[in-house]
Amino acid sequence: MNHGEHRTNWELIKNGIFKENILFRMAISLCPAIAVTNSLKNGTLMGISVLFVQVMVNITISALRKFINPKIRIPIYMLVIAGWVSAIDMTLAAYAREAYKEIGLYIQLIVAFASILARAESFASKNKFVPSMSDGIGMGIGFLLAMIIISFFRELLGKGALFGFPIVAGKPLLIMILPAGGFFAFGILMGFFNWIDIRFFGGKGASGAG
Numbered sequence: 001m002n003h004g005e006h007r008t009n010w011e012l013i014k015n016g017i018f019k020e021n022i023l024f025r026m027a028i029s030l031c032p033a034i035a036v037t038n039s040l041k042n043g044t045l046m047g048i049s050v051l052f053v054q055v056m057v058n059i060t061i062s063a064l065r066k067f068i069n070p071k072i073r074i075p076i077y078m079l080v081i082a083g084w085v086s087a088i089d090m091t092l093a094a095y096a097r098e099a100y101k102e103i104g105l106y107i108q109l110i111v112a113f114a115s116i117l118a119r120a121e122s123f124a125s126k127n128k129f130v131p132s133m134s135d136g137i138g139m140g141i142g143f144l145l146a147m148i149i150i151s152f153f154r155e156l157l158g159k160g161a162l163f164g165f166p167i168v169a170g171k172p173l174l175i176m177i178l179p180a181g182g183f184f185a186f187g188i189l190m191g192f193f194n195w196i197d198i199r200f201f202g203g204k205g206a207s208g209a210g
Helices: 009-019 030-036 040-064 070-095 097-112 114-122 129-159 179-201
Strands: none
Touching: 009 129, 009 179, 030 040, 030 097, 030 129, 030 179, 040 070, 040 097, 040 114, 040 129, 070 097, 070 114, 114 129, 129 179
């Protein structure tokens, strides 16, 4: 049974943003996320990159699902992911050079994001184009919003600035731009998303690992 048959496209999008949020609910890809979220600009660019790759991989796999031999599906998925990651990597290298110098390595690591491969395998390979696109949009926006939220608080508290512009006078909490501060902030926000899940979704969202 296809996972998208009983859910509307809007429900699929909401699912990716809240109930199965890649970072705050499933705790996947935390290390690269923490590495780039000490800056709102870098966190936002990383989030947009993952959104782009997630959507394009989902619709590509969905379009090709009837032609992919099940025995070699994983290598095919990885090839598709690598192709779209290369596209966004070259785009950022050409048009956002300063930011790319800081996050270029992490953009390339999107190839290894378990969440993108998981959605290709569990959803896009089993569903039609539009539901697969909606699923990709939801998962991608969920990641992007998480990156924006965590980057906002880490840069504001850790540097007293946003997008590199000073906002708050006084001594910043430097620990917030260090890895320890990143994990601390993620822990608080994970707790907040768990509360949202319990309060509005009955606690049925996916929590988990990866």
